[in-house]
Structures are given as C-alpha cells and as structure tokens.
Amino acid sequence: MEAPKQTPTSKAGDWRSYQRVILPPVRDLHLLDVALRNGAYTALEKILKEGWERKRLVDEVKASGLRGRGGAGFSTGLKWSFMPPDKPGQPRYLACNGDESEPGTFKDRQIFEYNPHLLFEGMMMGAYGIGAHTAYLYVRGEYADYISHMERELAKAYAKGLVGKNLFGTGWDCDIVIHKGAGAYICGEESSLMESLEGKRAYPRIKPPFPAQKGLWANPTTINNVETLACVPLIVHKGASWFAGLGAPKHPGPLLYGVSGHVNRPGVYEYPTGMLLTDLIYEVCGGIRGGKKLKAVVPGGSSVPVLTAEMCEGVTMDAESMRDGGSMLGTAGVLVMDEDVDMVSFLRRTTHFYHHESCGQCTPCREGTGWLEKLVTRIDEGEGNLRDLDLLISLCDNMEGRTVCALADAAAWPVRWTVTRFRSEFEAKCKPSLVPGGFVSPETLGEAVADPGYVLSD
Amino acid sequence: MSNIHLEISPLPERNPERSFTPEQLVWTDEERARIDAYRASYPEAEAAVMRLLWMAQEKFGWLAPEVIQLVADTLGIPYAHAYGVATFYTMYFKEPKGRFVLDVCTGHSCQVCGAYDRMAHLEKTLGVHMGETTDDGQFTLQEAECLGACGTGPMLQITNGRYVHNLTDEKLDRMVATLRETGSWPFESVTLPQDEDEMQGNRRSDAEATEKAIPAPFFHSLGGHRHDAAPSHDPLHEGTEGA
Ligand SMILES: Cc1cc2nc3c(=O)[nH]c(=O)nc-3n(C[C@H](O)[C@H](O)[C@H](O)COP(=O)(O)O)c2cc1C
Ligand code: SF4
Ligand code: FES
Numbered sequence: 073m074e075a076p077k078q079t080p081t082s083k084a085g086d087w088r089s090y091q092r093v094i095l096p097p098v099r100d101l102h103l104l105d106v107a108l109r110n111g112a113y114t115a116l117e118k119i120l121k122e123g124w125e126r127k128r129l130v131d132e133v134k135a136s137g138l139r140g141r142g143g144a145g146f147s148t149g150l151k152w153s154f155m156p157p158d159k160p161g162q163p164r165y166l167a168c169n170g171d172e173s174e175p176g177t178f179k180d181r182q183i184f185e186y187n188p189h190l191l192f193e194g195m196m197m198g199a200y201g202i203g204a205h206t207a208y209l210y211v212r213g214e215y216a217d218y219i220s221h222m223e224r225e226l227a228k229a230y231a232k233g234l235v236g237k238n239l240f241g242t243g244w245d246c247d248i249v250i251h252k253g254a255g256a257y258i259c260g261e262e263s264s265l266m267e268s269l270e271g272k273r274a275y276p277r278i279k280p281p282f283p284a285q286k287g288l289w290a291n292p293t294t295i296n297n298v299e300t301l302a303c304v305p306l307i308v309h310k311g312a313s314w315f316a317g318l319g320a321p322k323h324p325g326p327l328l329y330g331v332s333g334h335v336n337r338p339g340v341y342e343y344p345t346g347m348l349l350t351d352l353i354y355e356v357c358g359g360i361r362g363g364k365k366l367k368a369v370v371p372g373g374s375s376v377p378v379l380t381a382e383m384c385e386g387v388t389m390d391a392e393s394m395r396d397g398g399s400m401l402g403t404a405g406v407l408v409m410d411e412d413v414d415m416v417s418f419l420r421r422t423t424h425f426y427h428h429e430s431c432g433q434c435t436p437c438r439e440g441t442g443w444l445e446k447l448v449t450r451i452d453e454g455e456g457n458l459r460d461l462d463l464l465i466s467l468c469d470n471m472e473g474r475t476v477c478a479l480a481d482a483a484a485w486p487v488r489w490t491v492t493r494f495r496s497e498f499e500a501k502c503k504p505s506l507v508p509g510g511f512v513s514p515e516t517l518g519e520a521v522a523d524p525g526y527v528l529s530d
Numbered sequence: 531m532s533n534i535h536l537e538i539s540p541l542p543e544r545n546p547e548r549s550f551t552p553e554q555l556v557w558t559d560e561e562r563a564r565i566d567a568y569r570a571s572y573p574e575a576e577a578a579v580m581r582l583l584w585m586a587q588e589k590f591g592w593l594a595p596e597v598i599q600l601v602a603d604t605l606g607i608p609y610a611h612a613y614g615v616a617t618f619y620t621m622y623f624k625e626p627k628g629r630f631v632l633d634v635c636t637g638h639s640c641q642v643c644g645a646y647d648r649m650a651h652l653e654k655t656l657g658v659h660m661g662e663t664t665d666d667g668q669f670t671l672q673e674a675e676c677l678g679a680c681g682t683g684p685m686l687q688i689t690n691g692r693y694v695h696n697l698t699d700e701k702l703d704r705m706v707a708t709l710r711e712t713g714s715w716p717f718e719s720v721t722l723p724q725d726e727d728e729m730q731g732n733r734r735s736d737a738e739a740t741e742k743a744i745p746a747p748f749f750h751s752l753g754g755h756r757h758d759a760a761p762s763h764d765p766l767h768e769g770t771e772g773a
Contacts, residue, residue, distance in 0.1 A: 098733070173678070174676070175675065176638050176680050181678050185720075185734075186733060214677050217691060247571075249571040254583070254619030255619050255622075256619050271615065273614050334642065334643070339682075339720070341723065341724060342724065407642070409642055418641065421636065421638065422638060
C-alpha cells in the first residue's frame with residue numbers, strides 16, 4: 073500500500089492498515105478445527121460460564137452502536153430489548169436473515185463460505201440475548217452449495233457439543249436450524265421470512281403486531297441479518313468501545329462492502345464503516361475499468377437512489393452521510409457504472425425485477441410495479457411520451473408508504489431518482505414532442521389548452 | 531349475428547396424465563430418516579414442506595401433481611397447501627425441465643457487465659430461446675434475478691446448484707461441452723481481493739474437493755422428457771396409491 077494520504081473527510085480512520093475481523097486472513101477458517109484454534113465459540117463460552125445476565129449482553133450490544141446490516145440500519149441492541157418479558161411455556165425465536173436477494177448484494181455469502189462458525193456463534197449469542205433456545209437460519213435456496221457446506225460444519229459443531237444441549241456444561245441449550253428458501257426476493261422482508269419459515273406462501277404480514285410481540289408461530293421473535301449477528305462475538309471479545317470507536321461514530325463497526333460493476337477489482341472488502349465512496353472506487357477497487365469515466369453509483373442495493381458521479385464526491389459509507397448525500401447505505405452493495413451505461417435500459421431491468429418479485433397482496437404494489445415496468449420499457453423502446461416521465465413520478469407518489477411492506481417503496485425509489493437525476497437521458501429517448509412554439513394542429517390544441525400539464529407529442 | 535356456431539375449443543382432459551407410477555412415488559429408508567429430521571426441526575409439520583419439496587424435486591426432477599401429493603401425504607398436510615407453496619417459489623419446477631437448467635443472472639450488476647450478450651451467445655450455441663429446452667432434453671435456458679454473486683458477474687447457476695462465475699463466451703462453450711461430456715462442473719470458490727493481497731490467493735484448501743457430479747434426478751435417469759407413465763388418473767382425488 074502507498075503512503076497514507078489521509079483524506080480529511082473519510083470517517084474510516086486509518087483504513088489502509090485495517091486488520092480484518094469478520095473475514096480475518098486465516099487459511100481454512102471455515103473448518104471447525106481451524107476455527108477453534110482461532111477462538112471460535114469462546115465469546116459464547118465466556119458469557120455462559122461467567123453467567124452474564126441477558127440484559128448485560130443486550131446493553132453491551134447497545135453500547136457498541138451496532139446497527140443492522142440488512143438494509144434498514146436499526147440499532148441491534150435496541151431491537152433485542154423490544155422482546156417482551158418471558159412467559160412460562162412460551163417459546164421465543166431468533167431468525168437470522170440470510171435471504172440476501174437485493175440485487176447488488178453478495179456479502180453474506182462470503183460469511184457462509186469463509187466464516188460460518190462466527191455466524192453460528194453470533195446466532196446463539198443473539199438467541200441468548202433475547203432468551204430464545206432455537207435460532208433459525210433462513211438462507212436463499214440459490215445458495216444450495218453454501219447450505220450443504222454449512223450443514224457439514226454445523227453437524228461438526230453439534231458433534232463437538234458446541235451447539236445443542238447443555239452448552240459448556242452450563243445447562244443452557246440452543247439449537248440452530250438451517251431453512252432453505254426456494255427463490256423469492258420477498259422472503260428477505262422480515263414478516264414474509266417468518267411466513268416462509270412456517271412453510272407458507274411468503275406474504276408479508278401487516279404490522280403491528282411486530283415480530284417481537286407475534287412472530288414465528290405467534291411467539292416473540294427477533295430477526296437479524298447475517299452480518300449483524302456475525303459482529304456480536306467480536307463485540308464481546310474486543311469490547312463495545314472497540315466496536316464503537318471503529319469507523320463512522322453514528323454507524324460504527326466493521327463493514328463488508330460488496331463492490332460490483334465497472335471497477336478493476338470488484339468483490340467483497342472488509343473495512344470500517346464511513347469509507348469515502350471515492351476511496352472505495354478509485355483506491356480499493358482500482359478505479360473504473362478501461363480508464364473510462366464514472367457515470368453513476370447505486371451504493372446500497374438496487375432499491376436505493378442512484379448517485380450521479382458529481383454526487384459521489386465526499387460522501388462516506390454510513391447511514392447519515394449517505395442520507396445527506398442523497399441516497400441510503402442499504403446493504404453496502406455498491407454498483408459502479410461507467411459512462412457507457414444507458415440509464416433507461418438499466419432502469420428498465422430494475423423495474424422488471426420489482427414487478428417480478430411483488431407478492432401481489434397490495435394493489436399499489438402489484439399494479440404499480442407493472443405500470444412502472446411498462447412505462448420504462450415503452451420509453452426505452454422509443455415509444456414513450458415526455459409526459460410519461462411525470463406519470464412515472466406520480467405513480468411513485470401513489471406507491472410509496474401505501475402498502476403492507478416496503479417492497480413498493482423499494483420499487484419506486486430507483487424510478488423516482490433515476491428519472492429525476494438522469495432526466496435528459498430519458499427525455500432523449502422519448503418521442504419528439506410538439507413543445508410550445510412548435511406546430512400544433514387545431515384538434516390537439518384544444519386538448520393542450522384544457523390540460524396545462526399536457527405536453528403534446530406527435 | 532348470422533354465424534353463432536362458434537367453434538368451441540375442446541376442454542382439457544380433466545385428469546392430467548401421470549408422469550410417475552405409484553411404485554416410483556416412494557421414499558427410501560435413508561430419505562425417510564432425513565424427512566424425520568426435517569420434521570423435528572420445527573414445531574409444526576407444515577414448516578417442513580419446503581425441504582420436502584426440495585427433496586422431491588431433486589429425486590423426481592420436477593414437481594408433478596402426484597409428487598406434490600406425495601409430499602403432502604408424507605407430512606399429513608392438505609394437497610392445496612403444498613401446491614400453494616410449490617407455486618409461490620420460483621425455484622420449484624412445475625413442469626419438466628432439461629437435465630441442466632442454466633439460470634443466467636441478468637440482474638442489476640450482471641446486466642451492466644454484459645449478461646445479455648452472454649445470454650445471446652448461449653441462445654445461439656444451444657439453438658433455443660430464453661425459456662426453452664433443447665430438443666435433446668439436455669439444456670433449459672432461463673433468465674434469473676440477482677443470484678448474490680454480483681462481484682463475479684456475469685454469472686449463471688446450473689440446476690439450482692452450482693454457480694459459474696465471470697462468464698465469457700469462451701468459458702460458456704467450455705462449460706456446455708464439459709456438462710455434455712461429464713455431467714459436472716467444479717465448485718468455484720470466489721477469492722476475496724484482500725485475500726489475494728494478504729494470502730496470495732484463495733483461502734480454502736478444500737474448495738476443489740467440493741467438486742462432484744450434478745446428480746441426474748431419477749426422472750432423467752428414466753431417460754426422457756416425458757416417459758410413458760402409468761394409466762392416467764386424477765392425483766388430486768386419488769392420492770398416491772392405486773393404479
Ligand atoms: C423487500 C425487502 C427485502 C429485504 N431483503 C432482505 C435481505 O435479503 N436480507 C436482509 O438481511 N434483510 C432484508 N430486508 C430487511 C429485513 O426486513 C430486516 O429489516 C432485516 O433482516 C433486519 O436485520 P438487521 O436489523 O440485522 O438489519 C428486506 C426488507 C424488505 C422490505
Ligand atoms: S408491498 Fe408488494 S411485496 Fe409488499 S406485501 Fe404489498 S404487494 Fe406484497
Ligand atoms: S446481479 Fe447477477 S449476481 Fe447479482
């Protein structure tokens with residue numbers, strides 16, 4: 073690495089000398105014996121043997137400032153503390169969200185392949201924190217190879233008495249069950265995930281009641297992302313203050329950045345939160361392929377607003393900075409696009425995704441995603457009218473915040489922001505219009521006057 | 531007005547043709563043990579339906595109505611419930627497919643990295659359009675949503691299993707030839723760029739060992755796309771025994 077030129081606005085500190093902790097450089101760490109030599113399951117052993125109060129662990133996680141890595145960035149400790157008091161005879165559950173289907177996101181898969189024991193330990197600690205004895209790991213069905221890989225390792229951990237009954241002789245039990253999905257993006261939404269775990273069609277549930285009140289089989293349940301839970305053993309090992317001091321103060325900790333698209337070295341990188349987006353693209357990933365110019369970045373999975381190249385300057389990878397910079401951190405799955413990308417065709421594929429994945433329960437989502445796709449397709453094929461652009465925005469207005477789950481919002485945001493931020497590109501693909509001053513036939517003139525928002529097309 | 535004698539298209543057969551005989555629709559002892567383990571993982575039988583549908587699909591190749599009925603009967607849940615689940619999730623095959631189903635990711639990241647060009651190349655070499663199966667029943671070509679391997683796009687998945695990363699036309703030709711010849715493709719462990727710098731390459735020493743043939747489901751080992759089945763009757767009403 074070259075001499076550090078500390079960029080004043082980066083919040084990631086001395087990231088060039090950062091030592092990885094979620095995916096530390098240890099050969100064959102995914103194998104149980106190697107993991108054990110490297111301290112796997114000792115954080116769990118510590119809290120069990122020292123007889124930590126459940127609240128102590130929750131407070132420690134709160135103090136660390138850990139925020140969910142599944143997209144919403146909610147405080148993990150706070151979420152755990154929403155679990156109601158124990159009721160005798162009532163089971164409680166932890167569900168780990170490994171659905172990872174948001175386009176552009178591929179970080180959890182690396183944990184499955186390279187450090188599954190850290191995840192298992194984190195899941196059991198999460199279960200401990202919320203008073204559960206069963207932790208379900210929901211993995212998308214496409215990860216079949218990674219599921220069999222994890223099942224092998226989980227069986228070894230069971231055989232060694234590291235998962236299951238009477239752990240470390242303390243009398244505390246915890247089971248881990250791997251649930252294989254079967255291809256539906258919506259299962260990543262937490263209430264839909266629970267429906268799927270119960271063996272049903274995965275229709276999201278209306279909230280409230282929230283999962284902490286009525287979750288799996290109507291019992292208290294907490295849902296956390298894979299990367300979120302993998303951070304928990306690290307917090308106990310290294311201390312909440314270590315975690316809180318890493319990266320962006322309001323959104324601290326190690327973070328897996330998944331960079332894809334037109335960079336020289338795409339892949340998953342582990343660094344503290346708060347990296348400058350430009351450091352990530354130009355230094356970590358070696359810049360844009362073929363010496364091309366940067367055009368746009370989608371910084372957190374396909375549902376977050378797209379950033380233009382100018383907007384990328386100075387934003388850092390944490391929730392606050394991303395919000396101020398005009399987007400969201402989401403899953404930190406960064407898609408980088410060069411100058412050759414046609415934003416209309418790009419958006420067309422994204423609208424197809426949400427239309428395909430809408431579960432169809434809510435009218436604004438079921439119909440709206442279809443309309444978005446049809447309109448963007450029409451524009452992409454050169455058949456669109458200029459007023460379609462306003463119609464798209466108005467459709468977004470009628471989808472956002474009006475549905476059972478956030479998929480409708482996730483479908484509307486990319487449309488709203490791509491059309492707004494790259495409007496001239498969309499306009500250029502629309503049919504030529506008879507704008508004021510141009511020729512207007514007597515018949516259409518009446519219409520144009522009657523509707524001031526109407527731009528005439530020929 | 532004059533011609534009211536519109537031709538009425540014939541109604542479909544009420545009883546769909548069966549693809550599997552009752553003798554075929556049984557679990558082995560080993561499979562029964564796995565089923566019991568899945569069943570015991572959940573407080574309710576219904577929850578195990580997704581795993582059982584997976585087992586059934588791996589065994590029979592696709593979820594014919596009588597296969598779904600077998601799953602429902604095994605768990606003691608209504609056929610309608612199992613059918614509802616099978617039809618909600620895209621990875622369950624509701625119709626017969628080729629021996630190798632190629633799911634080419636054209637999502638977000640793969641799209642901008644040339645996925646549609648790779649798709650066009652496959653369409654040309656296999657002689658089918660997206661969504662179709664080759665005449666010899668070997669390959670079905672499909673489009674998939676993001677498969678969670680965006681850093682190595684464009685990529686594809688073979689029959690709900692193996693991932694093939696960093697596709698080029700040359701690699702696709704090699705893959706198609708290898709699948710035809712050997713029926714298998716190695717597991718590709720994606721090396722983290724930081725591992726390249728700090729560990730001079732991939733961190734796993736056993737990634738190769740994970741290579742194994744992609745098992746042909748029972749259905750394909752019977753040698754066909756639609757093999758001559760038992761006398762047709764209605765699996766919806768008759769359950770799995772009989773014939
Ligand atoms: C449509 C939709 C899809 C989602 N997909 C995922 C996903 O694939 N993985 C994930 O961890 N969270 C996903 N989420 C977020 C989850 O609902 C939930 O907030 C998260 O798993 C909570 O974990 P965390 O607090 O650890 O982030 C999705 C949300 C929505 C609305
Ligand atoms: S918003 Fe869309 S995906 Fe979510 S519940 Fe409604 S229809 Fe289903
Ligand atoms: S977009 Fe193809 S794997 Fe994610």
